[in-house]
Amino acid sequence: MDASSRLAELRALIHQHNYRYHVLDDPRISDQQYDGLFQELLALEEAHPELITADSPSRRVGGAPLAGFTQVEHRIAMLSLDNCFTESELTDFHERLQRYLNEPVISGYSVEPKLDGLAVELVYVHGVFSLGATRGDGRSGEDITGQLKTVRAIPLRLIEPFPERLEVRGEVYMRRDDFARFNEKQLAEGKPLLANPRNGAAGSLRQLDPAVTASRPLRFFAYGVADPAITGCTHQYGLLRWLSERGVPVSPEVAFCPDPEAVLRRYAELRDKRDLLPYEIDGLVIKVNDFSLQQRLGVKTRAPRWAIAYKLAPPQASTTLNDVIFQVGRTGAVTPVAVLEPVPVGGVIVGRATLHNEDEISKKDLRIGDTVLVQRAGDVIPEIVRPVTENRTGTELPITMPQRCPACDHDLHREPGEAATRCRNPLCPAQRLRALIHFGSKAGLDIEGLGKKSVEQLYESGLLRTIPDIYRLTSSEVAALPGWGERSAALLLSAIEKARQPPLDRFLSAIGIRYVGETTATLLMNHFGSLAALRAAGTEDFIAIDGIGERTADQLTNFFQEPELIDMLEQLDTLGVRPAAPSLSPSHQTLSGMVVVFTGSLAGLSRDEAKKLAKEHGAKISSSISRQVTHVVAGEKAGGKLAQAEQSGKTILSEEEFLALVSTSSDSSTK
Ligand code: IVH
Numbered sequence: 001m002d003a004s005s006r007l008a009e010l011r012a013l014i015h016q017h018n019y020r021y022h023v024l025d026d027p028r029i030s031d032q033q034y035d036g037l038f039q040e041l042l043a044l045e046e047a048h049p050e051l052i053t054a055d056s057p058s059r060r061v062g063g064a065p066l067a068g069f070t071q072v073e074h075r076i077a078m079l080s081l082d083n084c085f086t087e088s089e090l091t092d093f094h095e096r097l098q099r100y101l102n103e104p105v106i107s108g109y110s111v112e113p114k115l116d117g118l119a120v121e122l123v124y125v126h127g128v129f130s131l132g133a134t135r136g137d138g139r140s141g142e143d144i145t146g147q148l149k150t151v152r153a154i155p156l157r158l159i160e161p162f163p164e165r166l167e168v169r170g171e172v173y174m175r176r177d178d179f180a181r182f183n184e185k186q187l188a189e190g191k192p193l194l195a196n197p198r199n200g201a202a203g204s205l206r207q208l209d210p211a212v213t214a215s216r217p218l219r220f221f222a223y224g225v226a227d228p229a230i231t232g233c234t235h236q237y238g239l240l241r242w243l244s245e246r247g248v249p250v251s252p253e254v255a256f257c258p259d260p261e262a263v264l265r266r267y268a269e270l271r272d273k274r275d276l277l278p279y280e281i282d283g284l285v286i287k288v289n290d291f292s293l294q295q296r297l298g299v300k301t302r303a304p305r306w307a308i309a310y311k312l313a314p315p316q317a318s319t320t321l322n323d324v325i326f327q328v329g330r331t332g333a334v335t336p337v338a339v340l341e342p343v344p345v346g347g348v349i350v351g352r353a354t355l356h357n358e359d360e361i362s363k364k365d366l367r368i369g370d371t372v373l374v375q376r377a378g379d380v381i382p383e384i385v386r387p388v389t390e391n392r393t394g395t396e397l398p399i400t401m402p403q404r405c406p407a408c409d410h411d412l413h414r415e416p417g418e419a420a421t422r423c424r425n426p427l428c429p430a431q432r433l434r435a436l437i438h439f440g441s442k443a444g445l446d447i448e449g450l451g452k453k454s455v456e457q458l459y460e461s462g463l464l465r466t467i468p469d470i471y472r473l474t475s476s477e478v479a480a481l482p483g484w485g486e487r488s489a490a491l492l493l494s495a496i497e498k499a500r501q502p503p504l505d506r507f508l509s510a511i512g513i514r515y516v517g518e519t520t521a522t523l524l525m526n527h528f529g530s531l532a533a534l535r536a537a538g539t540e541d542f543i544a545i546d547g548i549g550e551r552t553a554d555q556l557t558n559f560f561q562e563p564e565l566i567d568m569l570e571q572l573d574t575l576g577v578r579p580a581a582p583s584l585s586p587s588h589q590t591l592s593g594m595v596v597v598f599t600g601s602l603a604g605l606s607r608d609e610a611k612k613l614a615k616e617h618g619a620k621i622s623s624s625i626s627r628q629v630t631h632v633v634a635g636e637k638a639g640g641k642l643a644q645a646e647q648s649g650k651t652i653l654s655e656e657e658f659l660a661l662v663s664t665s666s667d668s669s670t671k
Pocket of ligand 1: 078079080081112113114115116117118119135170171223224285304307309
């Protein structure tokens with residue numbers, strides 16, 4: 001057989017076995033046999049590169065690393081879902097729909113597991129996977145085509161017949177067993193572990209290098225398409241079957257339920273077998289089955305009226321509280337951490353839980369030796385819900401906060417009105433180490449090669465003690481450390497070199513001033529423009545800035561008067577470290593670090609123009625008030641969102657104030 005026919009045969013075989021494995025869940029060959037076919041394909045293609053096709057399974061690996069993600073707009077917005085938590089809320093949902101439709105016509109629901117992963121859109125043009133994106137803010141997401149191609153469950157080609165263009169939506173997730181196996185491997189190789197399957201899925205897709213994504217065991221289930229009409233399907237349940245006939249995997253747990261009673265029964269069923277499912281779910285999604293009814297019900301701003309997520313309670317388990325250890329953070333706060341008898345909670349082994357602070361311990365009345373109820377909610381760090389007091393034997397021991405710092409033995413203090421107990425020794429090694437880790441991290445100056453592990457090693461070797469030491473490192477010193485070489489040392493040094501002229505706001509968040517995160521740092525940079533001006537300012541100047549409160553102002557004043565800090569800034573200056581407000585350069589982005597929501601109508605420009613302007617100046621746009629949102633621009637007739645923003649303490653800008661912010665930067669950029 002000639003190369004071209006054998007290649008066609010191999011591709012067809014691999015597609016076929018992929019389909020059997022991921023869609024039908026009925027593999028016919030072993031993993032080794034599959035790998036054998038794949039290797040043969042790669043070898044043949046290497047010998048005949050002219051015969052490689054775009055949909056060849058070999059195209060799943062080897063995409064070039066990206067410099068950054070590009071944004072892609074979804075042709076049809078990817079909506080979110082309203083939640084409900086109780087049987088009666090679900091019944092309300094059903095009755096609400098009937099009232100809305102004015103007749104009892106709802107002919108059943110598609111009831112689907114709500115997978116906890118990352119929502120994506122897959123665009124197929126003439127049946128070939130051509131573009132894949134994250135959900136992002138619902139209107140536009142990030143182009144992760146190369147990353148998604150590495151996910152074997154995502155077909156590169158659809159099975160005929162298919163429409164000219166099809167936008168499939170679904171969830172990329174990690175199975176529990178794959179997650180556990182992956183972490184075991186990481187542990188054996190001394191590499192960082194994934195926190196949980198959800199973070200595993202989301203984090204793996206947001207890797208700029210598709211080769212990294214390819215090394216992660218990701219899967220995919222579809223739950224819909226952007227525009228069902230073009231499929232010829234009339235019902236959601238039928239659409240999901242149609243999708244699996246096209247070769248797109250769909251969860252086998254999808255069920256059709258004729259009425260709310262059946263939905264409730266299905267809910268109880270899945271709740272009870274939740275821990276036995278191969279993947280994590282955090283609820284069920286209940287969708288009106290009939291597309292014509294969905295159409296009549298329509299959508300609200302954020303979510304459709306015809307669907308609801310019926311959430312499951314976060315998974316809990318009971319275990320023993322073996323001990324409490326105390327960790328010193330970079331600002332000196334001493335955090336009690338519970339050491340638990342390791343226990344699977346919803347399929348993930350939990351051995352630690354944060355206890356936050358002293359008050360939390362007494363509020364929960366915890367003792368060492370207690371049986372405790374542990375909970376893992378979403379991607380939040382596990383927490384102790386309560387002690388199981390019925391199990392107490394009287395041998396449990398009270399937990400006391402230490403009087404002295406576990407790292408440096410200095411006295412600990414707790415200021416009135418503050419929850420945290422702190423070590424105030426500026427030379428405390430634990431704080432220093434944490435501060436160094438923060439300085440190089442993504443939240444700081446994001447110095448490549450200066451991650452947690454490297455900082456710990458450099459610290460232990462004595463090369464790094466203070467932030468200025470970073471700029472004193474030489475490549476020969478670094479190269480001599482175990483695990484380093486000339487090349488990696490040179491790369492680190494060049495990354496440090498780049499961090500010698502950091503943007504002022506990044507620098508301010510990197511040096512770790514309490515209460516100063518990215519948003520406040522940007523406010524400070526925009527207000528003062530230079531480090532010198534900032535250092536000359538007093539409490540009154542800080543308070544005068546919109547968005548900075550008394551507490552932060554006091555903290556700033558104290559911070560810049562610390563002899564330690566003055567000394568550090570002097571040293572950095574001598575080493576040529578010059579943080580600057582990038583407003584002097586044309587590329588300056590005054591709104592960087594801001595996440596902005598627009599609400600109400602603007603007088604001088606359209607909503608889209610305003611968004612564009614904000615994006616050009618470095619802001620991120622959000623359509624709803626979430627924790628990430630920093631600013632809300634309120635126009636005429638701003639309603640619920642404004643009230644919500646006021647309640648949650650977001651900075652509110654008028655149209656004029658917003659325009660003033662963007663024009664300051666355009667002015668300076670033309671100078
Ligand atoms: S439908 C039009 N179905 O839940 C409704 N979403 O809160 C849009 N999700 O971003 C979503 N399983 O990531 C739908 N069977 C399912 C789902 C599901 C998980 C996620 C999805 C979406 C989020 C909405």
